Amino acid sequence: MVAILAFGGLMNGFAQEEEEEDEVLPVGSMAPDFILEDIDGQPLSLESLRGKYLILDFWGSWCGWCIKGIPEMKRYYQKYKSKMEILGVDCNDSKRKWKRAVEEYELPWKHVYVPKGSDVCDDYLISGFPTKIIISPEGKVVDTVVGEDPKFYEMLDKLFK
Numbered sequence: 001m002v003a004i005l006a007f008g009g010l011m012n013g014f015a016q017e018e019e020e021e022d023e024v025l026p027v028g029s030m031a032p033d034f035i036l037e038d039i040d041g042q043p044l045s046l047e048s049l050r051g052k053y054l055i056l057d058f059w060g061s062w063c064g065w066c067i068k069g070i071p072e073m074k075r076y077y078q079k080y081k082s083k084m085e086i087l088g089v090d091c092n093d094s095k096r097k098w099k100r101a102v103e104e105y106e107l108p109w110k111h112v113y114v115p116k117g118s119d120v121c122d123d124y125l126i127s128g129f130p131t132k133i134i135i136s137p138e139g140k141v142v143d144t145v146v147g148e149d150p151k152f153y154e155m156l157d158k159l160f161k
Helices: 002-016 062-081 095-104 150-158
Strands: 034-039 043-045 054-058 082-091 109-112 130-136 141-146
Touching: 062 082, 062 150, 082 095, 095 109, 130 150, 141 150
Parallel strands: 054 082, 082 109
Antiparallel strands: 034 043, 034 109, 054 130, 130 141
């Protein structure tokens, strides 16, 4: 046993750095409110969407993993749209590219555009794309998933059973 501990201790000196977890909003915290322009050019506030579960999907047309995940997002939207809403939050696109992507991929949920200089991505601690944040009907953070991860869909199935 002593040899194993000593060997383990020796190996720790040479081990690669562990992957750091992304910093995310704490579960149970209130989701920061915002008002952004929707696809029709109208202001849309986060607070106006309270009352059922909300998925904030931070994405961009330039993000390969975001695009790859669209078919599954569409499937889950159809499956649970009576219990939840999705709000696509476009980041780092021009308005033209954003609108074209929503149309091209036939995304049926609500969408808002984050203009350059907005603090929304900072307020939500967005560090990678896609980032999906589940918000309760009361406006509190339920969970955050960074990247296109099956864990997100498993959480939805568990939440809506």
